[in-house]
Amino acid sequence: MTMTRHLLVVATRCGAVGQPDALERAASTLHAALTDPVLKAMSGPPVASFADPADARRQVMTAARTASRAGARLVLAVLGSASGTQYVTATGATVDLRQLLQDCAEVVPLTALLDLHGAAHPVTVNGGTVLTAATHDLRATFALSAVITAGDPAGDEHIAVDPALAATIGATLTGDPVPLVPNRVWVPHLLGEVIGPLGRATVDRLLHAWGEFPVPPVWTRERFDELRAAAESAPDTLGTRRILHTHSALFYAVRAAECARELDLSTDAIRAAATAVGVTGDGSGSGLLVRVLEDAALNGSARGKPKAAVARLLVALAKAVGADGEHPALRTWAADAHAEPELRDAVTEVHVPLAGRKELRLVVSLAAEAPLWPDAVEAYLLRPGQSPTPQTVFESDRTQAGAEAAIGQALAWADGRLRPGERLRHLDLAAPAHLLATWYPERSRPGRFFLGARHQVLTQWTGWLDPTTYRADLHDNAHDVLHRVGAAAGVPLDPLGVDALGDLDVLDERLANSEFTRAIAIDHRPADLAAVLDLLLPYCPILLWPREESEGWLPALYERWGSLPEGLASAYRDGSPLRCLRSVWHDEDWLVFGRRLARREMNPPTAN
Numbered sequence: 114m115t116m117t118r119h120l121l122v123v124a125t126r127c128g129a130v131g132q133p134d135a136l137e138r139a140a141s142t143l144h145a146a147l148t149d150p151v152l153k154a155m156s157g158p159p160v161a162s163f164a165d166p167a168d169a170r171r172q173v174m175t176a177a178r179t180a181s182r183a184g185a186r187l188v189l190a191v192l193g194s195a196s197g198t199q200y201v202t203a204t205g206a207t208v209d210l211r212q213l214l215q216d217c218a219e220v221v222p223l224t225a226l227l228d229l230h231g232a233a234h235p236v237t238v239n240g241g242t243v244l245t246a247a248t249h250d251l252r253a254t255f256a257l258s259a260v261i262t263a264g265d266p267a268g269d270e271h272i273a274v275d276p277a278l279a280a281t282i283g284a285t286l287t288g289d290p291v292p293l294v295p296n297r298v299w300v301p302h303l304l305g306e307v308i309g310p311l312g313r314a315t316v317d318r319l320l321h322a323w324g325e326f327p328v329p330p331v332w333t334r335e336r337f338d339e340l341r342a343a344a345e346s347a348p349d350t351l352g353t354r355r356i357l358h359t360h361s362a363l364f365y366a367v368r369a370a371e372c373a374r375e376l377d378l379s380t381d382a383i384r385a386a387a388t389a390v391g392v393t394g395d396g397s398g399s400g401l402l403v404r405v406l407e408d409a410a411l412n413g414s415a416r417g418k419p420k421a422a423v424a425r426l427l428v429a430l431a432k433a434v435g436a437d438g439e440h441p442a443l444r445t446w447a448a449d450a451h452a453e454p455e456l457r458d459a460v461t462e463v464h465v466p467l468a469g470r471k472e473l474r475l476v477v478s479l480a481a482e483a484p485l486w487p488d489a490v491e492a493y494l495l496r497p498g499q500s501p502t503p504q505t506v507f508e509s510d511r512t513q514a515g516a517e518a519a520i521g522q523a524l525a526w527a528d529g530r531l532r533p534g535e536r537l538r539h540l541d542l543a544a545p546a547h548l549l550a551t552w553y554p555e556r557s558r559p560g561r562f563f564l565g566a567r568h569q570v571l572t573q574w575t576g577w578l579d580p581t582t583y584r585a586d587l588h589d590n591a592h593d594v595l596h597r598v599g600a601a602a603g604v605p606l607d608p609l610g611v612d613a614l615g616d617l618d619v620l621d622e623r624l625a626n627s628e629f630t631r632a633i634a635i636d637h638r639p640a641d642l643a644a645v646l647d648l649l650l651p652y653c654p655i656l657l658w659p660r661e662e663s664e665g666w667l668p669a670l671y672e673r674w675g676s677l678p679e680g681l682a683s684a685y686r687d688g689s690p691l692r693c694l695r696s697v698w699h700d701e702d703w704l705v706f707g708r709r710l711a712r713r714e715m716n717p718p719t720a721n
Contacts, residue, residue, distance in 0.1 A: 117185035118224075120147055120157030121176040123169075124192040127201050133230060139251040139258075140192050143226075146261040147188065147294060153398075154294035155188055166208035169200070173217055181221040184532060188224045188293070189217065192254060195229035195247075198236055214238045224274055224291055228254040228284075235285040242288035244274050256282035264297030272296050295400075307367045308332045309403035315411060316340075319359060323352040337367065359411070362419035365450050366410035369427050370403050375442040376434050378402065386429035388705055390463065412585075420452040424459035432463060462596065472497070474539035475527045476706070477520050480575045483547040483643070486516045492523035494530055495706060503530055513552070521559025540568040541703070543575045546646040549697065553660065571678055574650045574697050577707030582651065590627070591654040591704055598632055598655060604674045605631040608667065614639050617648055624652045634658070636667055654699040665690045 124140035133139070140160045148156055157176075163169035173189065180187040191210065193200065199207035210227075217223050218241035225243040227236060232247040246253030260281060261272055272278065275290035308316065313332060320328050326343045329336045341364075344356045380397040387405040392412075406426060413422025424447070431440050438460035447456040474495050481487040488511050494503040505526055507519040520542070527537055542554045549572060555565025564570050576582040598605045607629055614620060614635070623629070632655035639645050642658070649656055659666060669690035673680055678698035684691035699707075 117183055118155035118188050119176065119180040119183065119185045120144070120155045120188045120190070121172070122147075122157065122160045122190040122192075123163060123172070124160055125162045125201065125203055127194065127203055127205050133249055133251050135251055135255075136192060139228070139254040140190075142258045143190055143192075143254050146258040147190075149261070149294075152261075152295050152297065157188075163200070163202040163208065165202050165204045165206050169202060169208045170213060170216075173213055174220070177217045177220040177223075186222040186224060186291075187217065188226065189214070190226040190228075190254075192228045192251060193230070195232045197233045200229065211236050211238065214241060214243065217241075224293065226254075226257065226274075235287050237287040240288075242274050242286070242291045244279060244282075244284045244286055246282065246284040248283065253282045253284050257284075261294055262297070306331050307334045307337055307370075308363055309400065309407055311404060311411065312363050312366065312407040315359060316356075316363065319352070319355055323356055325353070326356075334367075337363075362410040362413065363407065365419050365423040365452070366403070366406040368449050369406050369423050369446050370399075372442040372446040373402060373406075373427060373430055374399075376430055376436060376440070378430060378434060382433040383430065386426060386433040388702065389429045389433075390425045392426060392705075420450055420455040421458065423450075424452055424455040425463055428456070428459040428463040472539055473531075473535060473537060474541055475523065475537055476541045476543060476573075477523050478543040478575055478578055479516055479545070479548060480543075480579065481511075481545055481548070483545065486511050486513055486548070490516060490519040490523065492526060493706070494527050495702070503527075517554075517557040517559050520554075520557065520564070524559070538569055540564065540570050541573050542570065543573040543578060545575050546650060547643045549574070549695070550643040550646055553695075569679055571681070572695070572697055573699060573703060576650060577699065577703065578710045580711045580713065583707070583711030584651075587651050588704060588708055590652065591699065592701070594630060594632070594654050595699075595701055595704075597630055604671050606634055606671070606674070607631050608634050608636045610636050611639075614645055617641075617644065621648060624648070629653065632657070634667065634670060650697065653697075654704070655697070657694055657696045660693045660695050666694055670694065 122140050122144045124136050126136055137160070144157075144160050147154060161172055163172065176189070177187055191200065195201060195210065196207065198209060198211040200210040200213075201207055210229075214223065214225050214236065215238050218238050223238065223241035225236070225238065225241060227243065228246045228248060228251050230247065230249045230251075232245060235245040236243050244257075257278075260278065265272060271292035272294050273290050273292045274286065276286055278284075278293075279286040306313075316332070317328050320326055320340075325347050326340055337360075340356070341360050344353055344360065347353045380401060383401050383405065387401075387408075390409070392405045392409050406423060409422040409426045410419045413419040427443055427446060428438055431437060431443055436443075438456060443456060447453045476493040476495055478491040478493075479487045480491070487509050489506050489508050491506050492504060496503075505523075507522045507526075509515040509519045524537070524540070531537060544552065544554075554572060555563060555570045557564045629652065633649065633653045635645065635649075635656075635658035638659050638661060646656070646658075657670065673689070673691060678696065678700075680689075681691060681694060681696055681698070684694070
């Protein structure tokens with residue numbers, strides 16, 4: 114839940130109609146729950162009242178415009194009496210609440226919480242999320258306040274306006290589910306919990322299988338340490354070893370979180386540091402810090418290097434706030450974790466500049482089995498620091514023309530989601546090897562212009578997004594190659610000639626033996642290009658080849674290396690010798706995005 118939320122709670126009493134005695138108390142209780150400073154979910158003015166229809170429109174639209182200017186979602190709670198969708202104001206005059214909410218939703222993302230005595234049916238707003246209850250005693254409002262105040266022990270990290278909440282409080286939901294407030298039981302500092310949802314899910318699952326230690330309601334530091342002692346004194350079984358292995362990894366994360374709080378971190382700094390070392394996580398503040406440290410530790414543990422993974426992230430966190438590897442917080446962690454060598458290695462690695470891009474970009478995936486074009490394309494609008502990622506699907510018809518038309522639809526969809534002052538310049542088109550071998554997307558024309566005329570078009574490989582082709586060792590190899598490319602003083606490029614591609618079985622063995630550690634350029638166009646690409650792409654995050662036989666492009670590639678990959682996109686327009694060059698150029702941001710998608714850490718997109 115990264116979008117800011119602004120709140121307006123309205124409770125209007127009219128003497129001309131019978132209304133609940135608890136109206137003001139229900140409104141103030143809900144306002145207090147939603148604005149609880151511990152949850153840090155939203156803020157807003159005191160409970161308001163509508164004097165008449167004109168006053169209702171003025172207050173609601175002012176709140177909508179204020180939220181819109183802040184890039185926020187408006188949470189509008191309206192309590193009182195209604196006749197159908199006509200809300201009764203203090204004078205007894207009514208205002209068309211459905212139309213007022215619709216006008217509001219056209220200005221700002223809207224979540225409406227309605228508890229209206231006399232409402233005839235649920236209120237529906239195009240583009241908005243509305244929770245409607247029609248109770249004389251406002252019990253739905255009191256129930257919602259209770260859920261927010263107590264939290265949901267069985268729920269996710271956020272209390273969401275969704276069908277489950279609607280059923281719990283006796284209301285009806287229209288529109289898409291959206292997060293409302295953080296789930297209080299997941300706010301670690303409230304309960305003294307030292308591990309987050311990811312760590313808890315991992316440990317609890319192992320404990321259920323082990324059966325030697327009760328699962329506590331809260332993982333305090335004391336209970337966490339008791340688990341270690343219990344495992345060390347238990348019989349040496351596979352289950353015991355798994356507990357010890359996981360506990361060690363999480364200990365590195367827990368201690369790192371404790372030490373990192375001395376770094377004066379912000380959410381933006383945490384997210385930037387995590388992205389820099391290939392770790393992702395949703396949320397904000399301390400919750401985000403715990404999440405990314407646990408992700409680093411547990412994934413590092415799976416590869417046998419949890420200390421190294423946590424050390425890299427900890428150094429990146431320090432770097433994000435202008436500190437270095439000598440900061441006392443880092444030295445304390447290294448001493449407690451017996452990780453001084455890992456910390457020194459991390460300082461060297463993290464301070465090598467990474468080959469990543471941080472601008473707004475649209476990713477369109479054209480996954481398809483050879484030799485076909487896709488029957489649908491997936492679109493993702495990647496905005497630095499934004500989570501969740503806006504995403505959708507557009508249908509196609511398994512033809513090139515259909516796929517290119519769907520790309521045009523994706524561009525229009527993305528344009529409709531741009532913020533004031535934003536312009537979408539960067540378009541990443543992910544395709545399988547058989548399409549990369551034959552398709553020249555910058556020459557596609559889904560509208561009046563060629564794609565390459567209005568956008569920086571780069572091609573990527575769909576394999577990084579596919580759970581069936583994603584492998585952690587390939588991801589690590591790509592990460593290492595990008596580090597070497599970013600740290601190289603010259604041109605870190607290995608050309609592949611005819612001889613190297615003469616026997617693909619031999620080439621496969623060389624790739625598996627890690628003989629290629631830099632970017633690769635195929636210096637000719639092989640007849641079996643699709644098969645060559647299919648073999649090389651999993652091993653080579655940066656791969657280039659000519660569109661047709663051409664003179665002068667390889668020297669130009671060495672000469673203009675420093676301008677790439679953006680220089681490839683401009684070459685298609687300015688007629689440089691690189692205009693015949695094709696490429697996939699995956700960067701750190703792409704690897705992180707692909708890892709999240711392939712591991713299903715992002716929800717799959719839904720049809721537009």
